[in-house]
Amino acid sequence: MILTITMNPSVDISYPLNKLAINDINRVSEVKKTAGGKGLNVTRGIKYSGIPVLASGIIGGTTGEYIQKQLDKDNINYDFYITQHESRNCIAILHEGNQTEILESGPVLDNYDVNVFLEHYQNLLSQAQVITISGSLPQGFPVGFYTQLIEKANKYQIPVLLDSSGKMLLETLVSKNKPFLIKPNKDELQHIIQMDIDPNDVASLVKAVNHPLLNDIAFIIISLGKNGAFARCHHNYYQVSIPKINVVNPVGSGDVTLAGLAVSIYENEPIEVMLKRAMTMGMLNAMESQTGFVDMRNYNEYYQQVRVTQIN
Ligand code: ATP
Secondary structure (H helix, E strand, O other): OEEEEEOOOEEEEEEEEOOOOOOOOOOOOOOEEEEEOHHHHHHHHHHHOOOOEEEEEEEEHHHHHHHHHHHHHOOOEEOOEEEOOOOEEEEEEEEOOEEEEEEOOOOEOOHHHHHHHHHHHHHHHHHOOEEEEEOOOOEOOOOOHHHHHHHHHHHOOOOEEEEOOHHHHHHHHHOOOOOOEEOOEHHHHHHHHOOOOOOOOHHHHHHHHOOHHHOOOOEEEEEOHHHOEEEEEOOEEEEEEOOOOOOOOOOOHHHHHHHHHHHHHHOOOOHHHHHHHHHHHHHHHHOOOOOOOOOHHHHHHHHOOOEEEEEO
């Protein structure tokens, strides 16, 4: 199966309002609460693709129980390390065409939790063929924590797909324990390599994926929103273009794109198929209002419209 890691999951609450009244009472009737966190979006994307998946990470308290109930409802298997600390809530207020977010940073954990989770993770490795790691770390975890997860997976030759950013991503790039695949978006990669990237200029994209920091990463997929993606897989470059779609809510598109990549690697598909699958998943998510949801009935229609061009 594919093991997905979400270290700081949340209950995502959305409050739709006609108008946000500041310093006043706002009453809301249509509250939506879902199990959130980037890794749980990845998990759902894999589940929709019909591939066995197990969600892991750290949860706790009544919020943690709620996350488990939501995953039960979706028939998703999970095996979390459960702490005494309450998992977080993330609130999105949708008003006047805007989205105002209030994001709890989540529990503050310590070295004890780091060690117990590492043991928990080690015990799951024997079941995993592919691992995805997404999002940020809980407070109290060392910034290089993902390199420890990657090191353990690499010992068993389990490919790790990492979707993280900033220092957490950088730590893995400078470590000798490299992920098999990274999927930064343009801004995340620009930040890491300290270089401007022009998504419409192939030379600029080639230069970016050849940055010395990325030398030993087998697969680099830069997701480019409506511009599709650019990839370096081993020593080959691929430009991926996608059709114009009716975008409803693109949040979480990168997560289900990672789900598509994981499914393809699990299924041993050719690179062109992998890139088309990943882009199709991202587009299907962008066409839905619910974050991390895809309607697989539209899969073939959009898959046919993705173009992958290998660049020499
Ligand atoms: P997030 O952080 O919200 O999960 P991301 O920034 O990591 O997203 P994007 O590059 O925005 O990832 O999107 C991933 C993929 O989803 C794109 O490569 C594309 O296939 C699809 N996608 C996202 N936004 C759009 C859009 N506006 N139009 C068409 N496709 C889109």
